[in-house]
Amino acid sequence: MNNLTFAKHKNNHSNLVAWIIVAIFLVIWETIVRVTSIPVYLLPAPSKILTTICQNPENYIQASAITFGEALAGLILGIIAGVLIASILTLLPGLEDGIMTLAILVKSTPLVAIAPLLTLWLGFGVLPKIIITGLLTFFPVLINMIGGLQRVDPPLLDLFRSWNTSRWEMFRFLRVSSAIPYLFSALKIAAPLSMIGAVVAEWTGASGGLGRIMWLAYSNLNLPFLFAAIFILAAAGIFLYRLLSWLETKAVFWQPAQLNE
């Protein structure tokens, strides 16, 4: 248990370091903009960006709700698809080659090619954004889950074989729990991707959201507006990553490597 408290202290410490680094970064940015008088249409100072957000908060809250809603829905879709396909491939290994070819096909099709098409077919609503986000996030989840479900500690596999367990029992009692750390690795990649997916999808045409704000701001060279949206996305990204890391320590409490990090 001493290890756990130690890890917690260390975690608080690294939290502080992270905030200090972010603060230093912002201060340097602010100083450079003020000293060299960079015009606001090229690079606004952080203070200008933050006041932009504070002057019109409901605008950003509303847009964030739309974008994060799309991102979350798409992420959930991607997770479900990725976990489901990885499970099927583990239980029926004969299908792996066929389905993986299909998955790589989906993965290698550029997002910028699919996004406008989906908007064309499905309109300016949230549905195409959710689908794009789902397509973008499902691949890292699939790859990590295949790894997690199939790369089980060999002595444990031997043990289960020596118990003459069925493929399903091995899956249910051994592989699923073994894969949980891999699921978190996947989520740490997929969660930021989901926000990128939602924003990029909104650029191709949307009635609302941070991506639309960014697109409008960019068209008018209103950089404080553009950067305000970027700040919100960055903050959300950091929050999400931290949340996932915290959830991971709770869910994967049994993995000693977690304590040493």
Next chain:
Amino acid sequence: MDGDIGHFRLTTMTILIRGLSQVFNNGTSTKAIDNISIEIGDKQFVAIIGPSGCGKSTLLRLMANLVTPTSGSIYYDDQNPSSAVRNGKIAWMSQSPALLPWLSVQKNLELSNRLIKNDRESSLTSGQVLSRVGLSEAATQYPFMLSGGMQQRLALGRLLMQNAPVWLMDEPFAALDEITRERLSEELFDLWRDFHPTVLWVTHNIYEAIKLADRILVFSPQPGRLIADVINPLPHPRLENSVPFQNLLKNLRHSLKQTDSL
């Protein structure tokens, strides 16, 4: 030792190994085991020793149906390894404790009971097994909280819980420090004396083999062949300093030296 453990009877069984060979094909073909024939009587405590690469582990893996032999046969009475495993005749333990890290000590113990489908339910409760292997206090702890010795003790408890007549043990304590290893070997011996399974125990420690086993099989390396089959007649407790102990040790050392010149 077995006061509150209750009655726990294992059926008799003879293991017959005939002309067993195993060739691994990974690029080049390596002969791991060459034409081994052994008969092991019921309730024997058999130690298998030999230099590394002599196929001791392979023999046990073949016996546990983890690998299919290239040629030859293994029979547990009239059953091949696959059906012996299916009928819960075999319990397997290796150098890795192979505990499920997300389950508590107690849950780890109970999982095997839940997953092994044989008609001979364990007559021991998980509580009895835990107290037998000295882990009652740790029942709710998780494997990462246990020392290496305690983890192997739990694996030993799980073996006991399985109520199988044959225990296949592949260097079970090799990764432990010497003091812990000695103590666990003694506990294994006590378990064998109380529950009388047939034990096949791969070890690289000649002392421990002489101390515990009734019979010692010596293997030569590359390919693994049986070069000596020694019955250990010494009465228990076996004292390392006694003359017969030292004589047996000398004999076994001599056999093992021969393997170098092969």
